[in-house]
Amino acid sequence: MMRDETTAAAIRACAAGRHLSEAQTEKWLAMPTPSRMGLLDIAERLNLRTGQLVAAIDLLTEIEIREGVSPAEILLREDVQRACKAGGSGPWRAAAFIEALRKIRFPRLKEAVDRLSAEIAALKLPSGLRVELPKDLGSDELVVRISARTASEMETLIDAVADKKAGLVRIANLMSGDDETESS
Numbered sequence: 001m002m003r004d005e006t007t008a009a010a011i012r013a014c015a016a017g018r019h020l021s022e023a024q025t026e027k028w029l030a031m032p033t034p035s036r037m038g039l040l041d042i043a044e045r046l047n048l049r050t051g052q053l054v055a056a057i058d059l060l061t062e063i064e065i066r067e068g069v070s071p072a073e074i075l076l077r078e079d080v081q082r083a084c085k086a087g088g089s090g091p092w093r094a095a096a097f098i099e100a101l102r103k104i105r106f107p108r109l110k111e112a113v114d115r116l117s118a119e120i121a122a123l124k125l126p127s128g129l130r131v132e133l134p135k136d137l138g139s140d141e142l143v144v145r146i147s148a149r150t151a152s153e154m155e156t157l158i159d160a161v162a163d164k165k166a167g168l169v170r171i172a173n174l175m176s177g178d179d180e181t182e183s184s
Contacts, residue, residue, distance in 0.1 A: 004033055011040055018043075018050045028057050035060070035071035042075060042084055046094040059101040066105070074104065112137060116174060123167045129157050131171065140175050144168065 008029055015025040028036060039060065043053055060071040067074075074080065083096035103110040113133065120131045132143040144161060148154035161168070 007033060007037055007040070011036060014040060014043055015053075018048070018053055020050060020053060024054050024057055027061065031060075031071055035075070038072045038075040042097065046084060046097055047090050048094050048097075052094050052098050055098050056101060059098070059105050063101070063105050074101070077104070079103070109137060116171060119167070119171050119174065123164050125164065126157065126160050128153060129160055131168070133175075137175070140172075142168075142172050142175055 011028055012025065014020075015028065020028075028039065031039070039056060042048070043056070048056065060074055063069065063074050064071055077100075080097065080100045083100040084093060086093055086096055088096075116133055116137075120133075123131070125131065128147045130145045130147070132145060134141055134143075146154065146157045146161070148157055
């Protein structure tokens with residue numbers, strides 16, 4: 001019982017330091033002890049911001065309901081642990097952690113992003129030419145970015161865009177839900 005009280009006090013301190021709402025704090029405290037402690041460890045290690053902690057609590061709860069798996073088990077998954085232990089800054093790892101949870105929570109979104117990313121990679125675009133997907137596929141806007149230092153390089157990259165037109169149109173069609181390839 002003492003361990004639960006100590007864990008609850010540590011969670012309350014962490015939540016207060018991040019100005020977490022009482023409702024979110026209670027949701028966190030309602031988790032089984034291993035889950036509460038696992039999230040506390042990650043929250044402190046990655047220095048999760050308020051919004052990230054709220055997202056983590058909500059995502060873990062939703063995954064638990066959907067999959068019937070405890071948050072502690074979710075936090076121990078390889079992809080989640082990899083995100084927490086990856087190189088890079090704390091804020092980058094915190095964002096990667098939330099992204100790993102989103103991929104678990106929204107597997108169809110992950111599949112769609114993976115498919116679109118594979119289509120983009122298959123284009124084998126030259127450096128200086130980049131295709132950017134909207135965050136979480138929140139829109140159907142596809143961005144093609146050209147970065148050139150010289151007029152000659154710009155001309156080469158514009159020609160590459162023209163050469164890759166069919167593939168780029170296919171990606172745009174996939175984003176809008178149309179799996180048919182448009183001919184040109």
